[in-house]
Amino acid sequence: MDFLKSVTQKERHTGLFLILFTFMLSNYNVYIGFYLKPYMILLVIFLLFHLSSFSFQKMYSFEIMLLLFYLFYVLTGAFSAYPFASIRMMAGIALLIGFYFILKFVLRTYSDFAIQEAIAKSGLLFNGASLLMYIAGIKKMGLQAAEEMSVSYGVLFDRDYPRLVGLLLDPNLFVFYNSIFFAYFLTNMTSLRNKIGFALCTLTTVLTFSRGGILAMFLIILIYIVISNSSKRWKTLSAMGMIFIPAAYFAVFIMKINVGALLGGRIEDFSSDGGSGRFELWGRAWEYFLAHPVIGIGADNFIEYNNIQYGENLYTHNTLLQILTESGLLGFTLYVLFLLLVFVQLLKRRLMKEHMYLLLIFIAFLLQIMSLSLIIHEVFILYLAILSVTLQRVEKVYGENDHKTSNVQLTL
Numbered sequence: 001m002d003f004l005k006s007v008t009q010k011e012r013h014t015g016l017f018l019i020l021f022t023f024m025l026s027n028y029n030v031y032i033g034f035y036l037k038p039y040m041i042l043l044v045i046f047l048l049f050h051l052s053s054f055s056f057q058k059m060y061s062f063e064i065m066l067l068l069f070y071l072f073y074v075l076t077g078a079f080s081a082y083p084f085a086s087i088r089m090m091a092g093i094a095l096l097i098g099f100y101f102i103l104k105f106v107l108r109t110y111s112d113f114a115i116q117e118a119i120a121k122s123g124l125l126f127n128g129a130s131l132l133m134y135i136a137g138i139k140k141m142g143l144q145a146a147e148e149m150s151v152s153y154g155v156l157f158d159r160d161y162p163r164l165v166g167l168l169l170d171p172n173l174f175v176f177y178n179s180i181f182f183a184y185f186l187t188n189m190t191s192l193r194n195k196i197g198f199a200l201c202t203l204t205t206v207l208t209f210s211r212g213g214i215l216a217m218f219l220i221i222l223i224y225i226v227i228s229n230s231s232k233r234w235k236t237l238s239a240m241g242m243i244f245i246p247a248a249y250f251a252v253f254i255m256k257i258n259v260g261a262l263l264g265g266r267i268e269d270f271s272s273d274g275g276s277g278r279f280e281l282w283g284r285a286w287e288y289f290l291a292h293p294v295i296g297i298g299a300d301n302f303i304e305y306n307n308i309q310y311g312e313n314l315y316t317h318n319t320l321l322q323i324l325t326e327s328g329l330l331g332f333t334l335y336v337l338f339l340l341l342v343f344v345q346l347l348k349r350r351l352m353k354e355h356m357y358l359l360l361i362f363i364a365f366l367l368q369i370m371s372l373s374l375i376i377h378e379v380f381i382l383y384l385a386i387l388s389v390t391l392q393r394v395e396k397v398y399g400e401n402d403h404k405t406s407n408v409q410l411t412l
Contacts, residue, residue: 014116018042021107021122024177027169028061034095040213043102050105055215059391063340063384067336068099073299073327073375081305082132084173089300093376100381107389112355116184116385120197123181125269127200129256130154130166130174134207138162166209175205175213176368177379182217183360189236199246216367220360228356278317278371283326285316296328315373322373339366350394358387 022038029035047054070093077086107115123279133154146354150157152168163171178201187196225236288297288305297305302325307313316322324332345351346359361383374380 013110013117015046016106016110016114017118017121019046019103020118020382021125023378024122024126024167025165026378034091037378040099042098044104046106047102050109052106055099057108057388060341060345060388062338062345063388065334065338065341066384069331069338072334073323076295076297076327077301078149079295079297080300080301082298085301085304086299090378096376096378096381099378100385103130103382103385105386107385108386108392112390112393115389116188119180119184120188120194123178123185123197123201124183124193125168127178127197127204130164130168130204131200131207133166134204135166158209160206161208161209164204167206171208172210172213172368172372173206175210175217176365176372176374176377177359178205179364179368180379180383183357183364186221186236187228187357187360195242198240205408207352212368212371216364219367222359222363223363226357243373277314281314281316281339281344282318282321285321288410289321289325289328292328294328295330296324296326301326302345317371317373319369319372319374322355334342342384342387345391348391348394350398351391354394355390358383362387 137155
């Protein structure tokens, strides 16, 4: 009986692992009027098997505020010069919100342990597969490619830099996806598996040569060292020392990549390439905001303005600035309130003590949205769903414990 129970639990945990991992496979999709992605298929299948027990879960203030922001954001399209772009964005937001509620329902059926196990296993597979694809690309093309911005398996050749993209197509987005795994392994280096996971996350992050991404990961390491207790701090530092040495040896002596020289070159390029053209885009976005300061130029309209006026099909590469530009001060205020409400929840003592990785992921996301346009993104939605379900569990467990403690004290 116990054997059958353990087999059943293992199968259920495997299902959750597959769902979480398929969030990392967003580039493997089919266009059917929208991009049908693997995680969408699995979530729909899960919903069909559990449709009779489906229910909407408790919503926190930050979730309500996010919905209010999205509602206002898409409504700005009614006053935009390019309303069709806003309609596309509205459809994308509606689709993502729908899957968010399904995902919360799915996660509620699993324990915190199962969720964290799924994160760890997905992180190992995502980083391991991405590193293997990167090695295959290097073996095929060498450290330089004849054609600029060419991709070979898991490597992108960008201005003579062999940048890891792994299962994705963008090295900067790779670090954003990887933030969940990086923060989890960093705060849970209690087993050999998690130490290997952190080593893989560190190596793949460095090999993306993403300046913003590497800086964000470095900062969350510092933050974790500062806010963790002294015993955990020294254990983390010693574990990191043991991890960095073999990771550096693998990159420099096995893969023959002069990581130090390439990183130095990327930093030197920052002064000459204007943050890969971001500074110029930010200047244009600011001009559009000044012309439409209250409700902005309309949802998803920056790329249309930029394409028409400058012939560049590019986003702002700054989420906060894009929100300010496209939805004005009103939309920007709603989004900042949403971020503040998330931060307030993350500072709860019990959550900080038992799930510190959630705070570090959020900080990593905040640092990276300064150079990425991510008003809607499935990995951010995945994070919010995990946070919401975890909060509900923490409140339930410790709320009941506090109540029991009070009763005992009154009886005495």
